[in-house]
Amino acid sequence: MSPLLIASRFCGPAGSANGGYFAGCVAARAGRTVTVRLLRPPPLEAPLDTVELADGVLAIVAGAERIGEARSAVLELVPPDPPTYFEAVEASRGYAGFTHHRFPTCFVCGTQRRRGDGMRVFAGPIAERDLVAAPWVPDVSLDRGDGKVRPEFISAALDCPGFYAASPEDRMMLLGEITVHVNRLVHVGEPCTVIGWALEASGRKRAAGTAVVAEDGEVCGLARALWIEPKAPV
Numbered sequence: 206m207s208p209l210l211i212a213s214r215f216c217g218p219a220g221s222a223n224g225g226y227f228a229g230c231v232a233a234r235a236g237r238t239v240t241v242r243l244l245r246p247p248p249l250e251a252p253l254d255t256v257e258l259a260d261g262v263l264a265i266v267a268g269a270e271r272i273g274e275a276r277s278a279v280l281e282l283v284p285p286d287p288p289t290y291f292e293a294v295e296a297s298r299g300y301a302g303f304t305h306h307r308f309p310t311c312f313v314c315g316t317q318r319r320r321g322d323g324m325r326v327f328a329g330p331i332a333e334r335d336l337v338a339a340p341w342v343p344d345v346s347l348d349r350g351d352g353k354v355r356p357e358f359i360s361a362a363l364d365c366p367g368f369y370a371a372s373p374e375d376r377m378m379l380l381g382e383i384t385v386h387v388n389r390l391v392h393v394g395e396p397c398t399v400i401g402w403a404l405e406a407s408g409r410k411r412a413a414g415t416a417v418v419a420e421d422g423e424v425c426g427l428a429r430a431l432w433i434e435p436k437a438p439v
Contacts (some may be wrong), residue, residue, distance in 0.1 A: 211253070216310060220249065235263055243273045284416040337370050343393050380431075391426075397420075
């Protein structure tokens, strides 16, 4: 299997890949639903090898350093009733990243990324529903060649809204692991709503669910993520 190379366009924090995009690339190599654990910030523009271990775990390594690992998983998660696309548009006006953003060049939720470059998924709160929501219309740069969005971009869309659901007070947290299941690929230009909602919390760890929902209410992608507050400042 050829090395995985993540282009600088797909960054999360400066100098490292967006976690959801990285997880989507790993899942594509695994060819099944997996839980991807991030052990180190995934580097950009550097060859990453995929090594299958004796216990079936896929290890993603850069030289002698393990960056992440993937284990087969079954995702059992029931999303809440989603808002309409236009309700998501209204919610996005309250996106916390418009006021303060630690990673403004993030491929998924960065406010400094232009249309057609970043995904611009700006999830804002809908307090009465206990969730965050964002509109998302995939652009042609996400096309896999047949008018449908590549699955790693759906995985990416399911990343950042989970942070804003898990940490509404904007506490510094990083993605620790994520399990993504794609039910169907959305089409380029198809209006979608991305939602995120909080699950359980324990100490420095918080879990969140996210979903990509079509206009007719079909859940196209679903994820469960674990967010971790670093012990040391990042």
